[in-house]
Amino acid sequence: MATETFQRSLWSSLAPPAPRTPPLSGSGKADVAIVGAGFLGLSTALHLAESGASVVLLEAEEPGFGASGRNTGFVVPSLRTSLGPTDIRDRLGEHGERLTALVGQSGDIVFDLIRRHGIACSAEQTGWMQPAHSATMMRVLEARQGDWAARGRSVLILDAAETKRRAGFGSYHGALLDPTGGQINPLAYARGLATAALAAGAVIHAASRVIAIDRQGEGWRVRTASGEIRAGRVLLTTNALVGCLNPAMASSVIPVLVHQIATEPLSEDLRRDILPGRSPLADTRRHTFALRWSPDGRLVTGGMVLPGPASLARASRAFLKRLRHFLPGLGTMRADFVWNGVIAATLDQMPRFVELAPGLDGAIGCNGRGVALTTALGREIAGLYAGRIAADAFPLPHGRPEAVPGHFLARHGPALWLPWSNWRDHLESARGN
Numbered sequence: 001m002a003t004e005t006f007q008r009s010l011w012s013s014l015a016p017p018a019p020r021t022p023p024l025s026g027s028g029k030a031d032v033a034i035v036g037a038g039f040l041g042l043s044t045a046l047h048l049a050e051s052g053a054s055v056v057l058l059e060a061e062e063p064g065f066g067a068s069g070r071n072t073g074f075v076v077p078s079l080r081t082s083l084g085p086t087d088i089r090d091r092l093g094e095h096g097e098r099l100t101a102l103v104g105q106s107g108d109i110v111f112d113l114i115r116r117h118g119i120a121c122s123a124e125q126t127g128w129m130q131p132a133h134s135a136t137m138m139r140v141l142e143a144r145q146g147d148w149a150a151r152g153r154s155v156l157i158l159d160a161a162e163t164k165r166r167a168g169f170g171s172y173h174g175a176l177l178d179p180t181g182g183q184i185n186p187l188a189y190a191r192g193l194a195t196a197a198l199a200a201g202a203v204i205h206a207a208s209r210v211i212a213i214d215r216q217g218e219g220w221r222v223r224t225a226s227g228e229i230r231a232g233r234v235l236l237t238t239n240a241l242v243g244c245l246n247p248a249m250a251s252s253v254i255p256v257l258v259h260q261i262a263t264e265p266l267s268e269d270l271r272r273d274i275l276p277g278r279s280p281l282a283d284t285r286r287h288t289f290a291l292r293w294s295p296d297g298r299l300v301t302g303g304m305v306l307p308g309p310a311s312l313a314r315a316s317r318a319f320l321k322r323l324r325h326f327l328p329g330l331g332t333m334r335a336d337f338v339w340n341g342v343i344a345a346t347l348d349q350m351p352r353f354v355e356l357a358p359g360l361d362g363a364i365g366c367n368g369r370g371v372a373l374t375t376a377l378g379r380e381i382a383g384l385y386a387g388r389i390a391a392d393a394f395p396l397p398h399g400r401p402e403a404v405p406g407h408f409l410a411r412h413g414p415a416l417w418l419p420w421s422n423w424r425d426h427l428e429s430a431r432g433n
């Protein structure tokens, strides 16, 4: 189903047309072949082409077809709530501080890139707001602010009254506001990155599903049904849609289906009252309540729904109901758009840069934080391949992929996790601690 809803998204209706990227036909050569034109593949291709390397990017469908063209468009310069700078350092040791520095810069990296290439994607660097649904989570956010301050980075803590003023609803304990975050139209951004990469000299082939990657002398042969590319290096950025192309990558993440809705356009009064500063909001609940305005005056929200028949209709009903629960003054309204996409989740919610074989790498698992992080990681991978960044200065370890234990069963984990986390969120919010 995830593949069917691409055209149904709000972003498809608002994005400028995709640049021309004809399918691969015949054979070609490149220094680097990249498989998958999401933000990660596109950012790597753009930065590599800018450094003078020859790069060919092969995409099964079209640029932005995966999670990149379907997400909420939040530019979030942090990892998940449980992963602050100190947690990252504790988990990744020497790489941790470098990853933290990159994550901290990632909002600016996205908006600078958009400005530099004149990408028309309704970009708004209005800050990213994370309200706390409990006193415990408020303390976590305060500690987070201290963690960032110790690294010379300023994020704001808002009290309950200021949070209510900026959200326009709810009774949160306060919030963290990261001024370098914001929002974009993600499909327009993906298409803009593709246009910029083409202008820098990269070659992109859409409708070119890679079906095999074989060793060929010192390098690799990457095959589609209608052609092949010989390349010294290959990077897989296929994320959750990796399928059977590389089972080791596929079993290192859990695919999580996430739905999105966009309401009908709402009145000017509501636009003034709800999120008046247009900062997108994602709270600290386990099943996050996320909300933003679209460029055309719709509220966009979403999350997970239990799997079942006619999921799109159920998702639409479930998220309209959730929206009215948080904003009771909204009254009745319809969802004009419902779509979904798949997140590649890692158990520890950290991204991976893996060596599948010498000269064959994969980057995967930006979880629900991939807008800013993939863009920033793509720049770093390009720097590594171009020799600008030394291997020991890279922000992630470069190990073998590790399978999620009991992967087949773990795939069903998110569905089991949802009722439990909704219940815990509800208890914590009700008790307020």
Ligand SMILES: Cc1cc2nc3c(=O)[nH]c(=O)nc-3n(C[C@H](O)[C@H](O)[C@H](O)COP(=O)(O)OP(=O)(O)OC[C@H]3O[C@@H](n4cnc5c(N)ncnc54)[C@H](O)[C@@H]3O)c2cc1C
Pocket (backbone or CB within 6 Å): 035, 036, 037, 038, 039, 040, 041, 058, 059, 060, 061, 062, 063, 064, 065, 066, 067, 068, 069, 070, 071, 072, 073, 074, 075, 076, 208, 209, 210, 211, 237, 238, 239, 240, 241, 242, 243, 245, 258, 259, 260, 340, 341, 342, 343, 364, 365, 366, 367, 368, 369, 370, 371, 372, 373, 374
């Ligand atoms: C509904 C939803 C909401 C989200 N909201 C946010 C958000 O607001 N903020 C945030 O930071 N993150 C968000 N995320 C996460 C974010 O979208 C992802 O982390 C990010 O887009 C991943 O980018 P990527 O380039 O790694 O992968 P993808 O964008 O998934 O790209 C992978 C590409 O590989 C292609 N591919 C697969 N197999 C092959 C093959 N064999 N040959 C050629 N091509 C192939 C696919 O067609 C696809 O285009 C959200 C995700 C979803 C699903």
